[in-house]
Amino acid sequence: MSRKQRSYRPARKSRRILTPEGVALNVELAERGDRAGAVVIDLLILFGIMILGSIAIAITTGWANLGRFGIIMFLLFIFALRNFYFMFFELKWQGQTPGKRRLGIKVIDRFGRPLSSEAIFARNMMREIEIFLPMGIVFSGGATGVSGLMQLFAFIWAMLLVFLPMMNKDNLRAGDLIAGTIVVREPKVLLAADMLDADAKMASAKEAYSFTTAQLNAYGIFELQTLEELLRNQSAGASEKLKTAGETIIKKIGWEDPVLPHQMDAFLSAYYHALRKHLEGKLLMGNRKKDKFDTGKKPTGRR
């Protein structure tokens, strides 16, 4: 149970969102890779629909001998698609597009308010500038209506907008900036049933062990919660880790009775429960012992 273990936890980027009820919730920020992936998926779908739709229009209007009407249809079709594809899905699926849904990310309001339809329109309106305008500048040179030096500036500017999410800690793109939104990871589902199951296992501890206050003062909240994770861990190497942890604890608190390997689980459960009760009791008195190094007012006599 060394301090080092903290760094083993995956370093997630999370943000606090203050709900309208005034409670802060932790949300996990969507990674840039996921967001880029979502855009690529969406663009592929978009271009797929564009190509299929264009062929369909070409065939039907060609068959009906309405060439000119077909071109207008085509124009409007492309226009509607590139402007409304993202808007439509984000409106319909609560801030998700097919690409976002696939990668498990979604749009929420950055300030914790409800996600308004205006915000969705605004953030997707910006795609015109972030995706389609740079494409236009790169692929069709002079067609942007500006020329020479202005063209170069426009290009640099467009690139700045494209790479904006790389330049701020919240991975905000221009659309997020002006719409006040943020893209977060959808939380994984934790089930109450799993939680109860695990507790039932842990509750098998017998009251055969009783600990002195000094023994309970050896550890703090961080160690308690690490022990909790270890006890709930069902994976292959878990019993090995438990054994090591148990031996460390026995040594540290100076437990004198021998603890046989098959008793280790029960011993640790009992210690966990006793420690939790002890620390929660102190918590109610406003005394939060962070970890084993947190000695509060007591002198640092023991190690």
Add this chain to the structure above:
Amino acid sequence: MALEGTKSFQFRQEREAGWQQLERLVMQAEKKGIRSLSAADVFELPHLYKGALSSLSVARSISLDKNVVDYLENLTTRAYFLLYGHQRPAGKAFARLMQFSVPDAVRSLKQEFVVAFLVMFLGVMAGFFLVLQNPDWFFTFMNRELAGGRVPGASAEELKAVIYPAEDKLNSLDIFATQLFTHNSQVGLLAFALGFALGLPTIWLLFQNGTMLGAFLALHYEKDLLYELGGWLIIHGSTEILAIILCGAAGLAIARHYVFPGKLSRMESLAIYGKKAALVAFGCILMFLVAGLLEGFARQLVSSDTGRYMIGLGFLLMWALYFLGVGRNAPEDASDDIGGEAS
């Protein structure tokens, strides 16, 4: 067992049923959509959510059971996403956007609009008088391709030929309209996007477009074709130039509220006014579409000056009525309400 006496265990036992009910509802809504919930469930959802949220606050301060805190955090976040996500059906949202949000956003940019208009007007004046004094200025403002034969020294007949297209040219109209639309909306969007660069390039772009227009006017003024050119321009120009100015105004609004956020933080200020600016730009794209169609079809098909002026001014009046008059009494639930009532 050892924990039965503790406060955190009692707390959990008392509230667990509510959490599980919320979990069940959230799960169902996530899988089948919020609309699959029964009326009674929809009514319950906000209450259960608030209950779980308060449980979370309590658990954070009195319970050291990491599992429970994690579980509640997870459950409330999922419920929060559900309740404060977007609720309005896409069609209704779009209707609302066109009916209230866009005109309202345009109205909130009055000052920027005046500035953008003045800058463009100055550009027109500069272009007009400079070219009038010395025709050499013309190519400073205009590139040859866009001018299409209309250059200083061209005869009145040559200029007229562009203003009133011959019958045989009508065939390529559709493609012409497409090109115009893409070209114009890109200029407008650029003016808007450059607002992020603190607005200076926006002003420059507006001014430049103004000088182009001015140079053009001067060229035709010399040949006494100003009235005819006016018809040629105004039929789509009333829509298009208005849209360019509005885009510029939106760009300026972003710059203004970023540089001078007032009492808000820069980010909040950008979020509030940027949203409005983007809505204006969205309206402008639709305007450019209309302008492209007018320019591509109406202008080529209507060749009487009076008809052109009528259409152009008619559209101007229509935009003015739409932006100034429509949607003044937006319903109070402007910001989406909490999920229970909205669905």
